[in-house]
Amino acid sequence: MLTRLRITDFVLIDALDLSFDAGFTVVTGETGAGKSILVGALSLLAGGRASSELVRKGAAEAVVEAVFEGDGDEIAVRRTLQADGRSKVTLNGNLATVSMLAAAVRPQISIAPPDRLRMTGRFPSPPRSPEPLELCG
Secondary structure, eight states: OEEEEEEEEETTEEEEEEEOOSSOOOOOOSTTSSHHHHHHHHHHHTTOOOOGGGBOTTOSEEEEEEEEEETTEEEEEEEEEETTSOEEEEETTEEEOHHHHHHHHGGGOOOOOSOHHHHHTOOOOOOOOOOOOOOOO
């Protein structure tokens, strides 16, 4: 379970520190509120592709950190992207590879499209009710 997410100098975010409680978390908001940036940060921690374009303009580096708890264990992950394109990954404070990061984080999160129905452009038909029965007596 994701318990903490800290983002610094990532895309448009200067600094953000979020804590999550147990249970189901839904991120909602107006268009342009930054939901996709949060998803992008989590995707980066799940082994997603890094790019120097993700570093906020004028910053030397972007940092995305998270803490996951489960089964009595805690995993602290951190991914640093530098403006020159270099990237660094740590798991529990130790240097790691992106594939090690992905193996540790992917089982911890599930990111779903915001609205699958709208994305397909088709809406399911409502269930048909059974034909009314005529009772003759």
